[in-house]
Amino acid sequence: MLSIGKLGQAAxxxxxxxxxxxQIGLLPPPDRSxxxxxxxxxxxxxxxSFIRHARELGFPLEAIRDLLSLSDRPDHPCEAVDDIARAQLEATRARIARLRALEAELERMLAQCASGRVSDCRVIESLGNHALCTHHVEAV
Amino acid sequence: MLSIGKLGQAAxxxxxxxxxxxQIGLLPPPDRSxxxxxxxxxxxxxxxSFIRHARELGFPLEAIRDLLSLSDRPDHPCEAVDDIARAQLEATRARIARLRALEAELERMLAQCASGRVSDCRVIESLGNHALCTHHVEAV
DNA sequence: TTAATCTCTATAGCAACTAGAGCTTCAAGA
DNA sequence: TCTTGAAGCTCTAGTTGCTATAGAGATTAA
Structure with missing residues (x-):
C-alpha cells in the first residue's frame, strides 16, 4: 500500500x-490507516498515471472521467473512446490555428516597430486600431 | 456620451x-448620470478597443495594464512596449510547439486504434502507459 | 402611461488546481 | 522510550478572465 506522498511521487x-x-470523484476514496x-x-x-497522461495531452477532466469509465468496460466497442480522442485532436488543431494567426500578427507588429518613442510605436498603434490587422483574429 | 451598453456594442x-x-482598475470609473x-x-x-484587441492577441490583463500605462507616456522610448510584445510572441510560440507535440501524439494514438473492443484500444493503452509515447510531452 | 429595455449592485460559479493555516500522525535516530 | 522533523489531515481562500443570476431602479419608445 502507498501513502499519498509516495503515490504522488510515483505518478x-x-x-x-x-x-x-x-474530491471531484475522479479517484475513488481509498481506505485509511x-x-x-x-x-x-x-x-x-x-x-x-492514466489521468496524468491524459491531462498532459490536454484532455479536460470531464473527458478523462468518460475515458476512465469506458476503460472499466473492456468488452464494449471503443468507438466512444476514439470519439473523445478525435474531439481532443480537433480542439488541439483549432488552438494551433488560432495561435498561428496570433503569432503572425505579433511578428508583424514587432517587425514594423522602429523602437523609437511610444508615440510612434507600431505595437501600440496596432493594438489601438484593429483595422491595421492583417489577420483579423477571432477570440482566443 | 455613451451608455455602457452602447460602449460595449461599439467595442x-x-x-x-x-x-x-x-473593478480591476483597467478602465477608469466614468461619471454617472x-x-x-x-x-x-x-x-x-x-x-x-485597445484592451479588446490585446486580449484577442492573447495578452494577459496584467500585460495590458502595463501597455496602457506606457501608451499614456508618448514621449518615453518604446522598448518596454516591445519587450511585452516579444514576451507574448515567445509565449505564443511555446504554446504552439507544445500543442504540435500533442497533436502528433493524438494522431499516432488514433492511427493505431483498430476501433474494436475497449480491451484492445490503443488509445486507452497509450494513455495508461506513458512509455508508449513517441514524444514525451511535458506539461500542457 | 405603460411596457420594454437597460442599468445598477452584489454574489456565486467556471477549470484545474495551488497556497496557507492549524492541527495530527508517523518513522527514524539518540 | 523519547524526540524531532517530515508528511499527512481538513478547511478555506486565491488564481485568471470572465459569465450568470437575482432583485431592484432608470430610461426610452409607443
Whole structure:
C-alpha cells in the first residue's frame, strides 16, 4: 500500500492534486490507516498515471472521467473512446490555428516597430486600431 | 456620451466585462448620470478597443495594464512596449510547439486504434502507459 | 402611461488546481 | 522510550478572465 506522498511521487502528481481528484470523484476514496491517512493499492497508481497522461495531452477532466469509465468496460466497442480522442485532436488543431494567426500578427507588429518613442510605436498603434490587422483574429 | 451598453456594442465587449475591467482598475470609473448610470466619453471607446484587441492577441490583463500605462507616456522610448510584445510572441510560440507535440501524439494514438473492443484500444493503452509515447510531452 | 429595455449592485460559479493555516500522525535516530 | 522533523489531515481562500443570476431602479419608445 502507498501513502499519498509516495503515490504522488510515483505518478508525478502533487499531493493536493490527488486530494482534489478524490474530491471531484475522479479517484475513488481509498481506505485509511488507523491514524486516518490515505492508503492506496497499486491499482490507484495506474489510474492516476492514466489521468496524468491524459491531462498532459490536454484532455479536460470531464473527458478523462468518460475515458476512465469506458476503460472499466473492456468488452464494449471503443468507438466512444476514439470519439473523445478525435474531439481532443480537433480542439488541439483549432488552438494551433488560432495561435498561428496570433503569432503572425505579433511578428508583424514587432517587425514594423522602429523602437523609437511610444508615440510612434507600431505595437501600440496596432493594438489601438484593429483595422491595421492583417489577420483579423477571432477570440482566443 | 455613451451608455455602457452602447460602449460595449461599439467595442465588441460585453457589459459585465466592462464593469469587471473597471473593478480591476483597467478602465477608469466614468461619471454617472443623475440616475447613477455610467456615462462614457469617446476616449473610453478607444481604450476599451485597445484592451479588446490585446486580449484577442492573447495578452494577459496584467500585460495590458502595463501597455496602457506606457501608451499614456508618448514621449518615453518604446522598448518596454516591445519587450511585452516579444514576451507574448515567445509565449505564443511555446504554446504552439507544445500543442504540435500533442497533436502528433493524438494522431499516432488514433492511427493505431483498430476501433474494436475497449480491451484492445490503443488509445486507452497509450494513455495508461506513458512509455508508449513517441514524444514525451511535458506539461500542457 | 405603460411596457420594454437597460442599468445598477452584489454574489456565486467556471477549470484545474495551488497556497496557507492549524492541527495530527508517523518513522527514524539518540 | 523519547524526540524531532517530515508528511499527512481538513478547511478555506486565491488564481485568471470572465459569465450568470437575482432583485431592484432608470430610461426610452409607443
Amino acid at each position: 508525478g502528481v502533487k499531493v493536493p492534486t490527488i486530494r482534489y481528484y478524490e 488507523a491514524g486516518n491517512q490515505r492508503l492506496y493499492p497499486r491499482a490507484a497508481l495506474e489510474r492516476l | 465588441g465587449v460585453k457589459v459585465p466585462t466592462i464593469r469587471y475591467y473597471e 443623475a440616475g447613477n448610470q455610467r456615462l462614457y466619453p469617446r476616449a473610453a471607446l478607444e481604450r476599451l
